[in-house]
């Protein structure tokens with residue numbers, strides 16, 4: 001079974017459209033929308049019946065029982081995240097600054113601090129024509145998109161094993177930030193999506209470096225090559241020199257955020273255009289040397 005993720009340089013490069021098109025080349029499969037900040041695949045893929053829904057709990061956060069607190073201030077003094085303030089003589093916890101290290105609970109002499117799991121969001125499983133779709137909604141003001149992404153990925157792998165499916169195809173968060181790490185770890189291939197312009201190249205270079213540092217094979221799809229043909233050719237060459245196992249150009253795949261988003265009738269054309277790229281990608285990832 002392979003785990004492959006599409007990751008855009010930014011939100012306007014057509015990653016969602018390309019994910020939908022590639023999914024049609026390998027169905028049935030498990031699709032996972034691991035871009036938990038802005039999921040959109042669920043808006044485009046209707047389900048059969050009701051979505052299965054489950055709450056997601058992550059870090060345990062401290063809570064103070066003031067009936068047992070003797071206002072000694074030791075928790076305040078020991079918190080190196082400055083997540084505890086003393087309001088007058090009472091400790092007060094700022095959950096946004098807390099990293100759940102639990103030190104305050106260890107130093108509290110009266111056992112006034114306990115830790116409770118926090119609900120960070122909800123994830124869903126939907127049965128679709130292509131197989132199964134996993135997606136999530138983060139809780140209000142929760143900053144745990146990376147863990148929710150990791151949860152979707154692990155659930156996707158388990159589901160693929162249960163159904164004997166060959167592929168978990170993920171749409172990862174765009175750009176470069178820490179949310180990418182749970183997606184990239186031990187991934188079979190990262191398909192990076194870029195456009196041929198100066199900023200696209202800069203972001204792509206950073207993404208390629210990160211993937212190769214994590215020992216993840218990289219393939220690149222260069223969208224909108226029809227607009228900047230010379231730059232697109234140079235970028236494709238550059239990607240190969242930088243270590244991409246595969247690079248291909250696409251003339252103009254629309255993005256969901258475009259003034260004219262993709263129309264359903266455009267997807268079959270795109271699927272045909274991607275057939276050769278996908279066949280090569282499967283071959284290259286099948287013969288990939290074991291990671292060190």
Ligand code: SF4
Nearest residue numbers: 079098099101102104
């Ligand atoms: S769990 Fe750690 S970071 Fe959070 S309030 Fe306690 S000491 Fe501070």
Ligand code: SF4
Nearest residue numbers: 069070072073075108
């Ligand atoms: S360490 Fe415990 S007893 Fe002391 S102020 Fe904090 S919660 Fe209260």
